[in-house]
Amino acid sequence: MNVRQWSRDLGMGVRFAFTGGREGWIRVLLTAVGVGLGVALLLLTTAFPTALAVRDQRNDARQDYTYGPNRPKAANTLVISDEDTAYHGSDIRGRLVEPEGPRAPLAPGLSKYPATGEMVVSPALKDLLDSDAGKLLRERLPYRIAGTIGEPGLIGSHDLAYYAGAKNLAQHLDGWRTARITHFGPPQVTPRDKTDPVLLLLVLVVFVVLLTPVAVFIATAVRFGGERRDRRLAALRLVGSDSRMTRRIAAGEALAGSLVGLVFGTVFFLLGRQLAGSVEIVGISVFPSYLDPSPALAALVAVAVPAAAVLVTLFALRGVVIEPLGVVRTARPRRRRLWWRLLLPLGGLACLTPMIGNGHTSDFNEYLVVGGVLLLLIGLTALLPWAVEAVVARLGRGGVAWQLAVRRLQLSSGSAARMVNGIAVAVAGAIALQMLFAGVQGDFTKATGQDTDRVQMQVNLSRGLPFTQAAEKFGATEGVRRAVALGSTELGDRRFSSDRGPENSVGLTVGTCAALREVADLPSCRDGDVFAATGGDRDADVAKLARPGRTLHANTSDGLRDGRDVVWTVPGGLKQAHAITSPNGIKESGVLMTPAAVSARMGSALTGAVYLTLDESVPDVHEYVRNTAARIDPFSDTMVYAATDRSAQFSSIRTGTFAGAVCVLALIGVSLLVSQLEQLRERRKLLSALVAFGTRRRTLGMSVLWQTAIPITLGLLLALTMGLTLGTVLLKMVKSTVSVDWPSVLSMTGAGAAVVLTVTVLSLPPLVRLMRPEGLRTE
Known part of the structure; x- marks a missing residue:
């Protein structure tokens, strides 16, 4: 098929998406919201390394440790003393300053130095001192607030810092805590230490584990409203289009939703970027200006998401027969094959096996690591539909709610599996990361020798x-x-x-x-x-x-x-x-x-x-x-x-991982809610008909709960197995003892189940509204 034909068919699908009435608009909106959430998180992820780099640059720019020889007093010297402290677990950067001449170096973020007895503070520290929670801290900082530190002098919106004016600091000069300086910034350009191979492995696995659920959800979002769309496509067959043309038109509809999703994603990203300036996640805060995605990565997202929407739609329609008089989907489908689904995780293990024992050396191949982890996690998404189909086909009798749920799952096990794919991948990756962090933390943690029983x-x-x-x-x-x-x-x-x-x-x-x-x-x-x-x-x-x-x-x-x-x-x-x-x-x-x-x-x-x-x-x-x-x-x-001291690099990677995990879990929760509402909307007439025939709303509510509980249970069991497998291989790569931190593993599994339970509860009010007799109306 030539490019012109493809373009014409895709363009027709885009027009159908926007001119197909309320149903078309609803589907485009659902797809756009789902894709937009994924795109926003992808953009935030691509901006995260830039934000960390800017934080490091800002921190370097305000450095005042020169480690140089004693300088004589001059017109361009400043005496500065380190007065760092802590308050309720938060570090506070404090400096006493005494300029000795008119050309004394000015700290970043300041327009002038405070007078003796005064201080300039960061906005976050000012808010803390003005609040009731800062009562004890005000006793420690007996200075009058004379201004605030500007953004160039801070590393984050929640940075706690101050500069206080002092006098006679020169008598405390020691070259370490109190020094005479002529400039701010790092004392000299020194080559950065080479990253530990294990830390590099951690970073690679963290990015793959956090981004794979996002990609899975985007692929799921472009299939929202699939059943109604396929029934509409049957009308196209009736007026003369062939099956290939129909599939391309369907791909055009998905393309329209993904393009609108890019716009939504940009808006969500800008809103999230602004919100990032007001929140602090596990000790990390940034200014909105820090979150500036790399142009190349942003362009990659803009191209990859619409392309993925087209490919996923074409792939999804390969087993659907769209005829002029309807869609052949409700007939008994061919059973899913297992053999090719096993090839994905086996291929992942084949990629990771040569790396066993090489995690502590610089010889391990980053591409094999990334490819292996990706294949294992994607293999989970391929195995889950087969597992759901195989299990629900053998479920026995039960109450009315159970029978309604089981029959629905037997007819559309693929939709149920797609809904929980994201949470299963996230839980599997989190379990593997927990095992890896627990296994290697001993390498980055050393005993201080301090007797915490005698002295605190x-x-x-x-x-x-x-x-x-x-x-x-x-x-x-x-x-x-x-x-x-x-x-x-x-x-x-x-x-x-x-x-x-x-x-x-x-x-x-x-x-x-x-x-x-x-x-x-x-x-x-x-x-x-x-x-x-x-x-x-x-x-x-x-x-x-x-x-x-x-x-x-x-x-x-x-x-x-x-x-x-x-x-x-x-x-x-x-x-x-x-x-x-x-x-x-x-x-x-x-x-x-x-x-x-x-x-x-x-x-x-x-x-x-x-x-x-x-x-x-x-x-x-x-x-x-x-x-x-x-x-x-x-x-x-x-x-x-x-009792122990942990490597700063290891701690920062672990902190960043938890921050990313929070964002991914929030996305998964929202995506599951959107997916659940989309499935309920698809079955609005069926639910209304059941209520009209006397089915109790409580029974229908329980059936919805069972429809969610059965696939999520299977998904979590499969995630547990895949996560333990991946964690074991990663531990063998770094030559660590293979052990399972069961409390952490079970807590991650429980967190996944809690997200699904919360989504189910939030979907109950819309369910009640959809069960009204008015849902039987049609046009």
């Missing part, structure tokens, strides 16, 4: 601050059961300087007898004692330096400048002690001192740390501690202890 928080204080008095204030804080303070520095065989250090050094820890017992096993102790603790990694240094009569030098250098020399002579009555693991997980040899043995000059060289045991049942206990720390020392650093 640690507060690091500035050098020279009286840490014993600070511990008393922390002990009086609400929710704190115990506060232990220790001071520390280094002792060397010669003076510490920024350009040259001592040849040998050993750690010095100062605290009360009770505090020192947190880091060493002491034979006996009273104030004024000095101990040499051994049993750690630096026993040789302790033996060399901790000799009575030897003069040692305390570390007073902060890396940028040298303090005055502080010396200490090892006393003769040095006691021996055995080092034990401290609350922060470190077992270190060194010198231990009680307060009475520490001179005033030595005390100025000590950096204090307070270890806190908390009553976790007290609400906001962490915030009370942070507020106390801010009052004692604005430059303090608070840490919440955790």
Whole structure:
């Protein structure tokens, strides 16, 4: 057939779609809404990598860590201090700033720096501070709000950040927390680390798993109203069109719906893009301007969706005989064949099998991975119609509702399978991802060594601050059961300087007898004692330096400048002690001192740390501690202890996966509702006729529930099998132990069932309206 004939037939189908009366418009609208939802999610997905890249660029642009040498004060210098904090689990980026000249670099998003005692904040932080939920945070940030940070200085619409004006920051310069800078941005261009092959595998599988249900739904949406359309096409046969021409006209109708769907999808995308600026999903927020799809990918979507609509329609009509007097569909159809449906998942396994064991190397083939996962998931959509047909053909007798549901499924098992295909693919992919994440998380999670039973928080204080008095204030804080303070520095065989250090050094820890017992096993102790603790990694240094009569030098250098020399002579009555693991997980040899043995000059060289045991049942206990720390020392650093620490890349991929899963589940829920309403509309006259003959509405409602429950049960069972298979293969690829996290697997299966149950409940009110006798009217 030539191109002109194809174009003419497709064009006729497009005209029929828009000029076929109310039925034609309804079908076009249903198809457009379904396709539009899928297109919107595809566009959001294509824009997601761009959004993450823009977030990274914005974050790099506001970097103020230069890691450079100490700069002298000049007209173009700015002293900036890191005052990051956290509030109710959310990180807050805080900076104290003091411009030292008229050409001091201006932070992105600011028009000028705030005066001393004032701050400029992000819009999200301003809303938080103005709300009742920000009461404790306002105590920690005693600055007057003088303005807001512009979008160029933020990484997302829910970014919590502030810049506060300060003075005399230069005396706190240490090159790490407080620095003098001349520009913002990354300190130097460094090559990015190569992505771990396992992380690359995760990214590939995540994209395939999240996008396949969308593609399945778009393919389903273009077949909305198929039965009514085929009956209308019989009239075309009556006036002389052949079967091939009729199929092309039907494809033209689907093409019309998909083209309108592209328009709807663009509108939905723009609405979703705007909505994205007001929501935060698992800690990620973006500005609407971030969601800018790649032109090439957007063009691919614009071409692929209409092409898929035509191909799917032609494929669907291959088994339908459209004759001049009707559609031969209700006769007993030929049983679906199983052999070719098994080829798809078997082909997927054949693609993935060579990759087993190569997941930890850079030799694995990305195309085989993507192709294998795609074939397995698409194989699920091919197997489900066969499974539904095979099972419902053997279902026995039951009540009236059961019989109505079973008979309907026996006559149109394909429609029922198409309705649950998307949810089955999503659940299968989610199960495989859960298994893969659970299997490899150990590779990206390391133990911190922190003893969370002994200590739950640690507060690091500035050098020279009286840490014993600070511990008393922390002990009086609400929710704190115990506060232990220790001071520390280094002792060397010669003076510490920024350009040259001592040849040998050993750690010095100062605290009360009770505090020192947190880091060493002491034979006996009273104030004024000095101990040499051994049993750690630096026993040789302790033996060399901790000799009575030897003069040692305390570390007073902060890396940028040298303090005055502080010396200490090892006393003769040095006691021996055995080092034990401290609350922060470190077992270190060194010198231990009680307060009475520490001179005033030595005390100025000590950096204090307070270890806190908390009553976790007290609400906001962490915030009370942070507020106390801010009052004692604005430059303090608070840490919440955790038994493990997880890779940032792994966590970001997992977070992005959950964000995508939320969007996909929302789409599937809406798509199922549209599909359910379309099927109810197709059967409006039948439902009205049953009610007119005396069938109870409750019976019809139960029949609709059974029609949904039977295929979704089969779909979830098949999804469980396919998901476990795919998860097992993926785990073997990364050489991880094959194990099933049954709570996660069952929760994903339950989530799929919950979506279907919710859709069924929402479809009951329209069902009641369709069962009215007025539905028997015809024109």
